[in-house]
Amino acid sequence: MKTILLITGVLAVLMGLLWIGQGLGYIHWPASSSCSTSGRGHCVGEYWPSSGSC
Known part of the structure; x- marks a missing residue:
């Protein structure tokens, strides 16, 4: 499991x-990829691992 x-x-x-x-x-x-062309892709990527949501 670990x-x-x-x-x-x-x-x-x-x-x-x-x-x-x-x-x-x-x-x-x-x-x-939509993240490659959007200006806010880095915002989504920064917080996803810590928040657990997409």
């Missing part, structure tokens, strides 16, 4: 970092 929670936590942090990178314009993957 391993599953650890993997889930790491994946959540990585997803948040991806969203922050897309919102700030550092990451342009995938090309069709």
